[in-house]
Amino acid sequence: MDLNRYxxxxxxxxxxxxxxxxxxxxxxxxxxxxxxxTFLIDSEDVYIDLLTDSGTNxxxxxxxxxxxxxxxxxxxxRNWHHLEGTVRELFGFRHxxxxxxxxxAENLLSRIAIQPGQYVPGNMYFTTTRYHQEANGGVFFDxxxxxxxxxxxxxxxxxxxxxxxxxxxxxxxxxxxxxxVCVAVTVNLAGGQPVSMGNLREVSRYCRxxxxxxxxxxxxxxxxxxxxxxxxxxxxxxxxxxxVLEQFSYADGCTMSGKKDCITNIGGFLCLNDESLFQAAxxxxxxxxxxxxxGGMAGRDMEAMAIGLREAMQEEYIEHRVxxxxxxxxxxxxxxxxxxxxxxxxxxxxDARGFCPHLKQEQLPAQALxxxxxxxxxxxxxxxxxxxxxxxxxxxxxxxPKLETVRLTIPRRVYTYRHMDLVADTVTRLFRHREDIxxxxxxxxxxxxxxxxxxFEQL
Ligand SMILES: *Cc1c(COP(=O)(O)O)cnc(C)c1O
Numbered sequence: 054m055d056l057n058r059y060x061x062x063x064x065x066x067x068x069x070x071x072x073x074x075x076x077x078x079x080x081x082x083x084x085x086x087x088x089x090x091t092f093l094i095d096s097e098d099v100y101i102d103l104l105t106d107s108g109t110n111x112x113x114x115x116x117x118x119x120x121x122x123x124x125x126x127x128x129x130x131r132n133w134h135h136l137e138g139t140v141r142e143l144f145g146f147r148h149x150x151x152x153x154x155x156x157x158a159e160n161l162l163s164r165i166a167i168q169p170g171q172y173v174p175g176n177m178y179f180t181t182t183r184y185h186q187e188a189n190g191g192v193f194f195d196x197x198x199x200x201x202x203x204x205x206x207x208x209x210x211x212x213x214x215x216x217x218x219x220x221x222x223x224x225x226x227x228x229x230x231x232x233x234v235c236v237a238v239t240v241n242l243a244g245g246q247p248v249s250m251g252n253l254r255e256v257s258r259y260c261r262x263x264x265x266x267x268x269x270x271x272x273x274x275x276x277x278x279x280x281x282x283x284x285x286x287x288x289x290x291x292x293x294x295x296x297v298l299e300q301f302s303y304a305d306g307c308t309m310s311g312k313k314d315c316i317t318n319i320g321g322f323l324c325l326n327d328e329s330l331f332q333a334a335x336x337x338x339x340x341x342x343x344x345x346x347x348g349g350m351a352g353r354d355m356e357a358m359a360i361g362l363r364e365a366m367q368e369e370y371i372e373h374r375v376x377x378x379x380x381x382x383x384x385x386x387x388x389x390x391x392x393x394x395x396x397x398x399x400x401x402x403x404d405a406r407g408f409c410p411h412l413k414q415e416q417l418p419a420q421a422l423x424x425x426x427x428x429x430x431x432x433x434x435x436x437x438x439x440x441x442x443x444x445x446x447x448x449x450x451x452x453x454p455k456l457e458t459v460r461l462t463i464p465r466r467v468y469t470y471r472h473m474d475l476v477a478d479t480v481t482r483l484f485r486h487r488e489d490i491x492x493x494x495x496x497x498x499x500x501x502x503x504x505x506x507x508x509f510e511q512l
Contacts, residue, residue, distance in 0.1 A: 054470070059380045063369035064466060067114060074100045080428045088508025089424040089493055091433050100431030101472055102464070106399045108154075108312035108319055109464035113364055116317070116357040123353030132355040133346040136322075139359040140309075143294065143366065144271070144301045146324035148331040152342050153349025155272060155310025156181040158323035160341060162268060162308055165333040167191040171232040174222055176214050176248065177201060177240050180441055180502055182270060182308075187446050191232055194222055201243040202455040204393045204404040209284040210249040211395070212240035212277075214256050228263040237270035238277035238300060242437055242456070245273065245378075245397020247280035250288065250299060257303035266327075271307035274300060275314045275365045276398030279375050294366045306330070313399070316361035316465050320350045370466075374398075378463050380470060384477035390484050393458060400462040403480070405438060409490050414439050414453055416492025420509060423459045425490045430479025435460045441504040 075083075075098060087093035091104060102109065124130040133151065140149045152158045159182050167173060169190025175182070176197040183193045196218040200206035214236060223231060236256060240246045260267050278296035282288045288296060301307065305327060311320030325331045335345050342349040350358070364370060375398050382396030391407030405412075405419035412418035419438035426434050438457035445452060461476060483490075493509040 059376055059470065060369075060373050062466075062469070063367075063373050064113070072100055073097075074431050077428065080431060084424050084428055088496055089420065089511070090504075090507055090509060091423050091427055091435060092505050093508070094427065094433060098431075099427075099433045101468065101476055102433045103400075103461040103476065104433045104435050106313055106462045106464050107310065108317075109467065110312075110316045110318065110361075111464070111466040112317065112357060112361065113466075115364070116360045119356040119360045120353040122356050123351060125352045127347075128344050129346055130352040130355065132352040132359070136355040136359040139362055140322060140324065143297060143362060144307065144324055145298050146301065146306055146326055148306075148325045148334075150323040150325070150331075150334045150338050150345060151348030151350055151355065152321040152323060152338070154312055154319060154321040155270075155308055156185065156321075157342050157349060158308035158310075158321050159185040161323050161334050161337050162306070163189040163191065164337060165330055166266070166268075167232040171230055172222060172226060173232050173235055174219055175235040176212055176237055177243050178442075179237060179241055179270065180443075180504070182235065182237075184502060186232075186235075196222070196234075197240065197243065201240065201246060204244075204391070204402075204407070204456060204458070207394045209247075209395075210252065210280075211246035212237070212243055212248040213252040214248070216252075216255055216259060219256070219259070223263060223265070228265055231263075231265050233266040233268050233305075234260055235268055235270060236304070237272070239273045239280070239398050241272070241399075242441075242454075243397075244393035244402040244456075244458070245276070245399045246395075247277045247284075247398065249285050250281050250296070251285065253300055253303040266305040267303065269301065269304045269307040271301070271324075272310045272313045273398055274307075274309075275371055276375060279371045280398065293368060293371055297366065311358045311361075314362075314365050315358045316365055317354065317358045320354050320358050322348070374465060377468075377470065377473065381461065381463065381473040381477060384473065385480060388477065388481040388484070390480055393456070400460045402437065402456075402458040402460050403434075405457045405459055408459075408484065408487055411488055412490070412492045414457055416512060417494070417509065418490075418492065419457045419459050421490050421493045421511075424493070424509075425483055426459065426480060429483040430475070432461070432476050432479050435462065436504060440507065443503055 163185040306325040391404040393402035442452035497508040
């Protein structure tokens with residue numbers, strides 16, 4: 054194996070968790086019982102769990118040691134001061150509000166910064182982000198470059214904002230009708246695709262000129278920084294820390310899911326520069342999350358997060374992280390399996406339209422493919438297609454996204470290259486008898502974020 058292309062793990066293993074493979078007959082029974090929804094399978098019934106990289110990270114010995122330093126005071130915990138100081142230093146924002154996870158921060162931001170009827174332009178949607186925007190009367194408007202919706206377009210920064218789309222909207226409705234611009238780094242649903250520094254700079258310059266605020270969805274900001282260093286001119290020798298800091302210099306604040314690039318299992322926060330928005334968020338956080346000095350997290354969680362955030366900036370860590378994901382993508386690509394190109398930072402996205410050309414989008418190909426992968430080899434993945442996209446709030450019709458994908462998401466520091474071999478083998482085997490994958494229809498469709506708990510039947 055080429056150790057530059059696929060570096061060895063920059064850590065050694067101190068504690069292990071046993072996993073067990075069940076039989077194909079058992080898995081067929083389990084997936085039927087779960088209504089063909091991989092979210093409804095028990096963890097014990099999964100061999101390799103690539104459902105999400107959210108909260109599934111392995112903490113370091115230092116983080117575990119930090120857990121013992123939890124100051125569980127209701128107010129003024131010392132771990133809060135540690136976390137607040139770390140975030141201010143590494144992100145460069147003035148104010149930090151802790152929340153129980155990323156969506157807690159999205160809830161607060163949407164409540165304080167959106168007037169009903171205002172637009173919230175974003176570089177593609179994320180499920181919980183858009184939910185909170187719409188629940189507060191906002192209208193999501195997609196401003197990602199067109200190529201992001203094309204699974205095969207091979208571009209270094211497929212997550213970039215198309216500035217003309219943003220300008221077109223502002224010219225049409227007026228800057229006063231824009232709540233704020235939301236830029237996600239990286240773009241999860243586009244395949245973990247990065248946004249270039251040049252694009253962040255341009256968006257910021259334009260928005261500042263128009264008096265429009267920019268908030269970043271910072272969930273995978275360290276992975277994004279790594280791609281900037283790998284692909285953008287002028288960044289090859291810059292430390293990851295400096296790149297992260299520069300990214301945020303183009304924003305007025307951010308929402309953060311601590312369950313991703315903070316390498317922890319729970320938590321999140323909201324960052325703001327503006328004083329009056331900060332006051333409003335401090336008033337609301339006590340209603341939904343807790344005191345402004347814990348926001349739904351235990352002291353020990355905040356300590357682990359402060360330590361994890363610093364570890365995430367380590368060069369060897371982030372290089373291995375991104376390249377391990379790429380390794381899985383390369384194996385699948387070499388086997389002829391259709392995937393979203395290029396491979397992003399946290400996951401390999403299978404192109405379900407290419408994988409299951411015999412299924413129409415109404416037959417929920419990505420949902421069916423995720424279920425079939427589980428039956429094939431005990432690997433759990435997630436649908437990111439028409440089921441996740443949900444229905445239009447106004448018309449009640451299904452959003453029908455161009456990208457119909459299954460996400461194989463790699464938890465941080467959890468699995469080895471050999472596990473990736475096993476995943477690639479499972480998917481490749483299934484690909485050889487893909488015409489056996491049967492379409493699905495809804496058996497129970499929840500009204501909110503339906504992909505989490507929805508149930509299906511085979512056609
Ligand atoms: C996970 C995620 C969120 C929401 O964060 P939670 O901690 O799961 O609430 C928001 N945006 C993106 C891009 C995410 O991946």
